[in-house]
Amino acid sequence: xxxxxxxxxxxxCAPLPVLGQDVTVPLVTGGEVTYAALDYAxxxxxxxxxxDDVAAYAPYYGSVHRGAGxxxxxxxxxxxNSRRTVAEFLGCRAEDQVVFTRSTTDSLNLLAAxxxxxxxxxxxxxxxxxxxxxxxxAQVTYxxxxxxxxxxxxxxxxxxxxxxxxxPAVVCVTGASNVTGELWPVRELAAAAHAHGARIVLDAAQxxxxxxxxxAELDVDWVAFSGHKLYAPFGSGVLAGRADWxxxxxxxxxxxxxxxxxxxxxxxxxxxxxxxxxxxxxxxxPNVIGVHSIASACRxxxxxxxDNLVAREQELVSRVREGLAEVPExxxxxxxxxxAPRVGVISFVVRGWNSSHFAAALSAEYGIGVRDGLFCAxxxxxxxxxxxxxxxxxxxxPEAEPGELPQPSAGGTxxxxxxxxxxxxSFGAGTPDEHIDRFLRAVTELVREGARWKYRTExxxxxxxxxxxxxx
Numbered sequence: 001x002x003x004x005x006x007x008x009x010x011x012x013c014a015p016l017p018v019l020g021q022d023v024t025v026p027l028v029t030g031g032e033v034t035y036a037a038l039d040y041a042x043x044x045x046x047x048x049x050x051x052d053d054v055a056a057y058a059p060y061y062g063s064v065h066r067g068a069g070x071x072x073x074x075x076x077x078x079x080x081n082s083r084r085t086v087a088e089f090l091g092c093r094a095e096d097q098v099v100f101t102r103s104t105t106d107s108l109n110l111l112a113a114x115x116x117x118x119x120x121x122x123x124x125x126x127x128x129x130x131x132x133x134x135x136x137x138a139q140v141t142y143x144x145x146x147x148x149x150x151x152x153x154x155x156x157x158x159x160x161x162x163x164x165x166x167x168p169a170v171v172c173v174t175g176a177s178n179v180t181g182e183l184w185p186v187r188e189l190a191a192a193a194h195a196h197g198a199r200i201v202l203d204a205a206q207x208x209x210x211x212x213x214x215x216a217e218l219d220v221d222w223v224a225f226s227g228h229k230l231y232a233p234f235g236s237g238v239l240a241g242r243a244d245w246x247x248x249x250x251x252x253x254x255x256x257x258x259x260x261x262x263x264x265x266x267x268x269x270x271x272x273x274x275x276x277x278x279x280x281x282x283x284x285x286p287n288v289i290g291v292h293s294i295a296s297a298c299r300x301x302x303x304x305x306x307d308n309l310v311a312r313e314q315e316l317v318s319r320v321r322e323g324l325a326e327v328p329e330x331x332x333x334x335x336x337x338x339x340a341p342r343v344g345v346i347s348f349v350v351r352g353w354n355s356s357h358f359a360a361a362l363s364a365e366y367g368i369g370v371r372d373g374l375f376c377a378x379x380x381x382x383x384x385x386x387x388x389x390x391x392x393x394x395x396x397x398p399e400a401e402p403g404e405l406p407q408p409s410a411g412g413t414x415x416x417x418x419x420x421x422x423x424x425x426s427f428g429a430g431t432p433d434e435h436i437d438r439f440l441r442a443v444t445e446l447v448r449e450g451a452r453w454k455y456r457t458e459x460x461x462x463x464x465x466x467x468x469x470x471x472x
Contacts, residue, residue: 013308016300017048018231018430025367028453028464033367036435040229041178041345041426042371044209046293047231053296054233054289061288065257065279079288082295083278089298090223090240091214097243099278100236100291104205105130107224107239108172110281111201112138114249119168122159122198124152125379126179126335131172131203131224132379138170145383148336149185153192160196169198170221175207179377179384179424181317181345182336183211190219199242205229209428210313210343212306215241227294231301231429236290239281247276255283301429309429313344316427316436320346323440329353329447333384333422344431347375347424349385350447355421356462361451364464366442368435371424387420 024032037045057078062071064079083098092098101107112134115121121135124143132142141159146152156171163169171193176183186202193200199221204213208225215223222241228234251258251274258280261273274280301309321338324330329351334340350358359372374381425439454465 013305013312015312015432016231016304016309016429018045019048019051020045021430021432027367028364028466036366036368036438038425038427038431038435038439039369039371040209040428040431041206041375041424043228043234044231044428045430046233047297047300047430049300050232050293050296054293057292058289063285064288075288078292079286082291085295085298086238087240089213089302090238091216092240093216095243096215096241097246097278098238098240099246099281100286100294101224101239101281102235102287103130103228103237104128104203104224104226105134105237107237108201108203109134110239110252111170111222111224111245112136113252114245114281115170116168116245118165119170120163121170121172122156123172124155124174125383126177127172127174127377127380128178128203128205129376129378130205131174131201132377135172145335145380149188149340153185153188156189157192157196160193160198163196166197169193169196171198171200172203173200174203174205175213176210176343176345177335177377177380178206178345179347179375179380179422180334180336180340181206181342181347181426182334182340183207183342186218186220194219201241206343206345209301211310227290227297230294230297232293232297233290236287236294238294246278246281249281251283252281253283257286258283304429313428316431316433317342317344317346319436320425320427320440323436324348324443327444327447330443333381335380335384344427345424346426347381347384347422349422350443353446354462355423357451357455358446359423360455360462360464361446361453362439362442364455365446365452366438368439368442370439371426373421375422375424381422385420385422 020037023035025035026032060071060074062069062075064076066072087098101110108131115138119138121138121140122143123132123140124145126145143155143159146155160169171189173186173189174184175186190200201222201224202220204223204225206229207213209230213223222239224239225237227236258274259272260275263271265271321332324332331349333347349355355372359370362368362370455462456465
């Protein structure tokens with residue numbers, strides 16, 4: 001998969017309006033500043049267009065598939081039209097199903113519950129925990145982190161060729177890394193999987209908000225993604241793709257909506273006739289507003305022109321990478337190398353700084369929100385950092401008696417606060433240029449001059465000490 005910006009002028013695509021773009025936050029050094037939300041990879045801000053669509057519908061929502069009243073009928077039509085909108089957005093094939101879930105994690109757990117009992121699963125250690133961990137009842141082969149896209153394909157081909165017994169198999173792979181932002185060779189991996197009789201599911205949580213995803217073109221069997229990464233509010237997700245295993249599996253949840261007919265037997269038991277459509281795995285009253293918001297986000301991104309959005313984001317990626325490259329103390333994390341195409345997700349460490357300390361200073365002194373830790377991808381980040389699996393490092397900073405962190409001087413912090421975790425900056429369709437400029441200036445100033453405030457560890461997090469400013 002490649003990212004092309006040919007013949008597209010990024011300047012013709014302004015940032016899309018998002019909620020919270022005018023929110024101000026206090027600085028420990030005094031005053032307030034407009035918040036720079038640079039943690040899109042965790043949760044992207046909702047598009048203003050999506051919020052407006054939800055607000056317009058909210059007075060009319062009702063229970064779907066169950067009511068004879070006008071609002072129920074309207075909500076049912078909206079719910080099913082949203083399914084068609086998502087199918088179009090993903091380039092689904094005619095026979096594919098779109099199942100609405102709570103998130104990418106929920107989608108992949110649903111699929112894990114639906115695979116045949118003798119299915120083998122192949123997953124790279126580079127995956128987010130949402131795609132690394134759901135396969136608890138299957139025989140799982142974990143593949144080592146590849147260092148080139150070609151090596152990823154070769155590793156998969158060898159593993160599939162060596163599997164014994166030769167039966168049903170599923171490959172789970174990310175489209176864009178939530179740690180490095182690098183694009184994976186999805187089409188080539190799908191071809192390798194199918195050549196060896198396996199199926200493939202694409203974790204598109206980080207890909208779909210940044211790059212068009214076409215199931216038919218990529219030739220994947222399923223795609224999973226979350227609404228809250230796609231500029232929609234929390235609580236909704238999608239699993240789209242082949243229907244046969246989903247139809248054959250027991251319902252993910254048993255209850256109303258999943259059943260077509262329930263009858264008592266003479267022996268006192270219950271006979272159930274389950275739906276064979278997507279409703280089979282959508283028991284209970286669905287999140288109609290969440291589903292509507294996903295469909296709204298799909299329409300908004302399509303109408304804005306995905307090619308222009310990609311082009312502008314690539315310009316921001318280049319600016320961030322070039323700006324970080326000017327600070328020798330910064331090491332950007334990468335599997336595939338500097339030339340690998342990537343979306344707006346970049347992780348790095350700063351020599352001499354604990355990453356949680358650095359992220360806390362970005363927030364408290366500059367009003368910039370980034371992420372620090374291992375990003376729910378512990379094996380990958382530890383591989384990139386070369387750290388031992390037993391090293392601490394999920395979040396927060398090491399304790400120093402009596403809880404106060406050794407303070408930075410110009411050039412960083414003591415080496416005792418080495419990075420056992422990383423910092424992630426992520427951005428997308430709603431990111432203003434000023435947020436990127438402020439972030440790069442802040443990184444440079446913190447590395448060159450040190451933090452202006454003292455910090456301590458509190459409840460596992462690095463936070464500003466509400467006492468005096470640092471002496472720098």
